[in-house]
Amino acid sequence: MSNLKQKAEGKSDGEDSPDGGWGWVLVVAMFVSMSLVFGLMRSLGIFFMEFVQYFEESAQAISWISSIGLAAQQFFSPLSAALCNAFNARAVVMTGGFLAGLGLILASQATCLVHLYLTMGLISGLGWGLIFTPMVATVIANFSHRRTLALGLGFSSIGLSSFAFNPLFQLLVETYAWRGALLILGGLSLNIVPCGALIRPQPRPKALQKESKSTLSCSDVLRRFSSYLELSLLLERPYITYTLGVSLFNVGYFVPYFHLVAHSRQAGFSQYQAAFVVSAAGATDICGRVVSGWFSDLGHFRLIHLLSFWTLLVGLFIMLLPVSSLTGSYAALVVISLLYGFCSGALTSLVFAVVPKIVGVQRTMGALGLLQLIESSAGLLGTPLSGFLKDITGNYVASFLVAGSFLLLGSFTLATLPHFFSCTDPPLPVTDKSDSLPPELQQMSSLSTDANNQTDEPER
Amino acid sequence: MRPDGITNTEMSHDVTVKPDGGRAGARSCAAAAERSARRSRGRRMKTMPASWKLLLLPTLLLMTSCGRTDTKTLDPTQTPPASVPPLADLKREVVLKSENVTENIELRQLVRLFLECSLTADQNKLPNMTAFWSRDGQEIPDSRLTVALEKEQYGIQRLFNITSEEKVGTYSCVFENKVRADFVLATPRFREKRDKPVVSYVHDFVVLPCKMEGSENESLTWLWFKGNETHKERISAQPDRFEIRSQNLTSRLKLINLTFADAGFYYCAAVYAVGSTMNPIKLKVITFWEPLKPFIAILIAVVLLVVVIFLCEKQQSKKKVTEGNEENVDQNNIKLQEEEKGAEEGSSMRHRKV
Numbered sequence: 001m002s003n004l005k006q007k008a009e010g011k012s013d014g015e016d017s018p019d020g021g022w023g024w025v026l027v028v029a030m031f032v033s034m035s036l037v038f039g040l041m042r043s044l045g046i047f048f049m050e051f052v053q054y055f056e057e058s059a060q061a062i063s064w065i066s067s068i069g070l071a072a073q074q075f076f077s078p079l080s081a082a083l084c085n086a087f088n089a090r091a092v093v094m095t096g097g098f099l100a101g102l103g104l105i106l107a108s109q110a111t112c113l114v115h116l117y118l119t120m121g122l123i124s125g126l127g128w129g130l131i132f133t134p135m136v137a138t139v140i141a142n143f144s145h146r147r148t149l150a151l152g153l154g155f156s157s158i159g160l161s162s163f164a165f166n167p168l169f170q171l172l173v174e175t176y177a178w179r180g181a182l183l184i185l186g187g188l189s190l191n192i193v194p195c196g197a198l199i200r201p202q203p204r205p206k207a208l209q210k211e212s213k214s215t216l217s218c219s220d221v222l223r224r225f226s227s228y229l230e231l232s233l234l235l236e237r238p239y240i241t242y243t244l245g246v247s248l249f250n251v252g253y254f255v256p257y258f259h260l261v262a263h264s265r266q267a268g269f270s271q272y273q274a275a276f277v278v279s280a281a282g283a284t285d286i287c288g289r290v291v292s293g294w295f296s297d298l299g300h301f302r303l304i305h306l307l308s309f310w311t312l313l314v315g316l317f318i319m320l321l322p323v324s325s326l327t328g329s330y331a332a333l334v335v336i337s338l339l340y341g342f343c344s345g346a347l348t349s350l351v352f353a354v355v356p357k358i359v360g361v362q363r364t365m366g367a368l369g370l371l372q373l374i375e376s377s378a379g380l381l382g383t384p385l386s387g388f389l390k391d392i393t394g395n396y397v398a399s400f401l402v403a404g405s406f407l408l409l410g411s412f413t414l415a416t417l418p419h420f421f422s423c424t425d426p427p428l429p430v431t432d433k434s435d436s437l438p439p440e441l442q443q444m445s446s447l448s449t450d451a452n453n454q455t456d457e458p459e460r
Numbered sequence: 461m462r463p464d465g466i467t468n469t470e471m472s473h474d475v476t477v478k479p480d481g482g483r484a485g486a487r488s489c490a491a492a493a494e495r496s497a498r499r500s501r502g503r504r505m506k507t508m509p510a511s512w513k514l515l516l517l518p519t520l521l522l523m524t525s526c527g528r529t530d531t532k533t534l535d536p537t538q539t540p541p542a543s544v545p546p547l548a549d550l551k552r553e554v555v556l557k558s559e560n561v562t563e564n565i566e567l568r569q570l571v572r573l574f575l576e577c578s579l580t581a582d583q584n585k586l587p588n589m590t591a592f593w594s595r596d597g598q599e600i601p602d603s604r605l606t607v608a609l610e611k612e613q614y615g616i617q618r619l620f621n622i623t624s625e626e627k628v629g630t631y632s633c634v635f636e637n638k639v640r641a642d643f644v645l646a647t648p649r650f651r652e653k654r655d656k657p658v659v660s661y662v663h664d665f666v667v668l669p670c671k672m673e674g675s676e677n678e679s680l681t682w683l684w685f686k687g688n689e690t691h692k693e694r695i696s697a698q699p700d701r702f703e704i705r706s707q708n709l710t711s712r713l714k715l716i717n718l719t720f721a722d723a724g725f726y727y728c729a730a731v732y733a734v735g736s737t738m739n740p741i742k743l744k745v746i747t748f749w750e751p752l753k754p755f756i757a758i759l760i761a762v763v764l765l766v767v768v769i770f771l772c773e774k775q776q777s778k779k780k781v782t783e784g785n786e787e788n789v790d791q792n793n794i795k796l797q798e799e800e801k802g803a804e805e806g807s808s809m810r811h812r813k814v
Contacts, residue, residue: 053667177659180751187758194765200773 022200023142023150029195030135030154033093036189037100037128039161041069046169050178055113062113065121072125073132074376080130081137081369082228089134089365090199096130097192099123104186108179120182124189131192133372137365138199140356145297147356152293152349159286159345163279230366238358241417243371246351247378248410249311252403253347254379255386256281256318256340263396264333267325277334281341288345296350302425303354308411310347315407317343322397357425358417382406547572547621554633554641555580555613561641566648567628567734568674573620577633577641578613589614590636596629625735647732648672650739657742660718668713668741670728681731682711685738688725695726718745 044066051062083092103124110116136151143150172181226232233239260281264274296306317340324332352368359367386399419426551574554561565573579589591614592604607614616633622645634640651673660666672680684704685692695713697704703714711730715722723745729736 053669056667174656175659176746176751177661179661179664180659180746180748183751183755184758187755187762190759190762191765193762194769197766197769 023139025198026139026142027150027154029198030139030150031157033097033131033135033192033195034154035157035161035165036192037073037131038158039165040185040189041066041073041128042158042162043165043169044069046166046173047178047181050173051113051116054178057113065116068117068121069125069128071376071380072122073128074372076126076129077133077372078229078366078369080133081230081366082225083130084134084137084365085228085230086224088199088201089138090196090201092130093134093196093199094193096127096134097190097196099127099130100192101127101186101188101190103127104182104189108182108186127189131196133365133368134199135195136352137368140352140364141361148296148303148349148353149290149293151353152289152291155349156286156289156345159282159289163282228366230363230370233359233363233367233370236359238417239367241413242354242358243374245410245413245417246371247375248406248413249347249351250375250379251382251385252315252318252406252410253344254382255399255403256321256344258383259386259390259396259399260321260337263322263400264325266395267333268328269325269330269333273330277337280334281337281344284338284341285345285348288342288347289349291342292346293349293353296353302423303350303357304414304417304420307347307350307354308414310343310350311407311411311414313343314340314347315404315411317404318407319401319404322395322400326397547623549574552576552643553578554643556635556639556641558582558639560639562644563641564644564646567622567645568648568678568732570624570733571622573622573631573643573645574617575620575631575633575643576615576617577635578615579635579639581609581612581614585609585612591616592634593618594632594634597632599634622734625733628734645734647735647737648674648730649737650730653739654741657744659744659746660715662718662720662745662747664718665714665716666718666743668715668726668728668743670711670713670730670739670741672709672730672737674709677708679708680706680711682706683729683731683736684711684713685727685729686724687727692727715743720745 048059048062048065051057051065052059055062080092080096100123103119103122103126106123107116107119110119136154139150139154140147169181169185172184175181176184260278261274264277265271269277292306292310296303317336320336321333321340324336355367355371356364382403386396386403389398389402390396392398414420548569548571550565550567550571552563552565553576554563556577556579575593577591579591587609588606589609590604590606593600593616594603603618605616607616614635616635618633620627620631622628628645628647630642630644632640632642650670652671658666658668670682674680682704684695684702686695687693695702695704701716703716705712705714711728713726713728723743726741726743727738728741729738
């Protein structure tokens with residue numbers, strides 16, 4: 001009997017599953033849904049020109065649409081984590097896909113700017129928020145050996161789709177005007193629903209059903225609510241340190257996205273040259289995500305060490321960007337941008353892969369939700385600060401230097417994590433939370449913690 | 461002897477000038493000033509140079525008194541003559557060697573145009589060269605000159621008063637060795653040319669924009685037309701169909717409550733004193749059914765995908781259940797086999813022990 005049981009477990013812990021088979025199908029689902037969420041968000045700029053003309057509003061009023069969308073996506077992340085913990089991830093992602101599509105479809109009928117804020121901003125933002133955390137957490141739970149590669153492949157879709165969506169959106173707007181284009185985009189966003197359908201739900205454990213039957217008192221509800229949101233994580237030092245580090249990354253990370261073109265133009269290069277620099281950085285970003293994912297999974301280094309390494313490099317390259325352009329050499333600017341793109345992509349695929357190493361796979365869902373919320377509020381600080389510095393000094397050198405220094409600060413914060421300087425991963429804190437696990441993660445986590453224990457030793 | 465003694469008598473003659481003659485008064489003033497200046501010049505030959513100042517004084521007095529008489533003789537009920545806007549000065553120079561040169565000049569207002577052509581002498585270094593000016597290919601009469609070689613160049617200049625739209629054209633300086641420079645005068649062109657049509661929906665409204673490059677405080681007059689290359693109709697603001705909003709360098713035509721008849725070409729014209737430039741914009745009107753077709757196709761594809769995924773999952777779970785049952789049966793069989801084995805071993809051991 002025990003032989004058979006070990007055989008069954010061994011089959012799941014090995015290279016086939018959960019690291020293969022259905023896991024790769026989920027990577028495809030993540031690829032498609034990430035591209036339809038973030039790739040779409042990045043390419044919405046094409047609509048803004050049309051909105052400025054049609055609604056006769058200022059560009060700033062129009063840009064609030066994407067700000068509201070992004071803020072909603074990040075604000076509702078803990079909510080989506082809680083809903084996944086309460087119900088199942090499949091339902092949450094499918095609902096999120098439906099809401100994202102619905103928001104865009106309703107936006108095609110808008111007659112004033114406020115309609116756009118509510119539909120494209122709030123409804124679609126809520127939908128996007130419901131999609132991101134469960135998708136990433138599911139892929140994390142389904143992989144142990146090739147986790148970072150899977151995440152890197154999933155996130156590479158964002159860069160690729162923003163290349164593909166720009167001409168596609170341009171074509172849609174030219175053929176159907178912005179109303180028809182938004183309608184078709186809503187239809188495209190509905191493709192996230194089948195992606196969510198691919199997440200296999202697990203049968204609900206009996207313990208959870210028992211709890212729901214008993215009468216709920218106020219303290220019970222609060223307790224369950226806080227456990228769904230994984231609020232207890234906020235009291236743990238490793239998680240707080242990690243979140244602080246990632247928040248510091250976020251302050252500086254987006255500055256080149258917003259200011260690289262303007263800075264290149266100011267350094268004296270033409271519009272075409274500046275656009276090429278940004279595209280080149282975007283291309284190496286995609287490569288960086290996949291390559292760093294593959295390399296991290298080889299197991300030569302600890303993920304946290306690799307993350308610190310990449311963030312140090314990104315901070316360094318951001319600080320070098322204005323220096324290279326000030327020398328007036330276009331080749332230097334292109335080289336530094338390529339390197340920056342590669343390292344920032346490498347950083348992205350690792351950021352979320354480190355989370356289960358710190359909090360364990362069981363609590364990854366809630367941890368990701370809270371992480372998204374906290375890091376996004378830091379990201380809100382970054383761009384206005386860099387704009388402010390530019391207004392004071394007159395050029396972008398100070399903004400880039402400060403952004404790079406925030407990244408360096410973040411990587412030093414990571415160094416204060418417990419067991420940072422040891423060569424193996426620290427043991428995960430043992431928690432008695434088996435009754436409030438999300439159903440599909442519960443089964444997978446029991447398999448993958450065994451896998452984790454097996455993979456910890458070779459990691460030197 | 462006082463120099464202004466003579467001028468005073470000249471002045472007394474001018475007081476009887478006609479009432480309508482602001483200009484006439486000025487002319488006789490100028491004539492009187494010229495005459496007195498000539499006499500003073502004659503006297504100058506005999507007197508010392510220090511008397512220059514004395515010469516200036518009477519001429520100044522003459523001018524100012526002329527001005528006063530002008531105002532006195534003007535009838536207050538008469539409207540003053542319309543003031544001609546001062547023409548701006550624009551100068552263009554071209555250096556020619558052996559090839560023809562074309563220079564584009566952008567005109568936004570009426571100008572006094574100074575054009576200068578300098579031809580660099582070739583190895584022949586002829587002492588003289590004839591050249592003339594032409595306009596739109598036709599030689600301007602009385603413009604043919606013989607130019608002398610000066611500092612290795614033959615230079616020719618002319619002043620053109622561009623005072624109306626008819627005077628806008630192509631002016632050229634042509635040298636006898638057939639080398640010419642063409643100055644093409646034109647109103648400013650529109651930079652952004654939109655080659656894709658603007659699309660909008662029936663019962664919706666659309667805004668057609670036009671933007672011209674220029675300085676900030678420049679204020680243009682804008683006109684809108686609908687039609688085609690040959691026949692254009694002026695659009696005037698009608699409250700329930702068209703709305704034109706023009707501000708300095710941009711103009712917007714808003715078409716409200718579109719119908720299929722509103723599709724076609726629209727032209728915005730920026731009007732300058734020296735002419736106007738037109739920019740065509742094409743409008744296409746479609747119904748909402750156009751984007752609805754691909755949308756419904758995508759919707760059907762999404763629903764099919766979801767159904768297929770759920771069906772596949774049901775099938776796989778059914779397989780798993782049957783497999784699970786088979787596995788349980790296998791496990792039971794193996795259990796029984798092991799028990800039997802154990803029993804056998806036990807019995808064999810018992811045998812051995814015994």
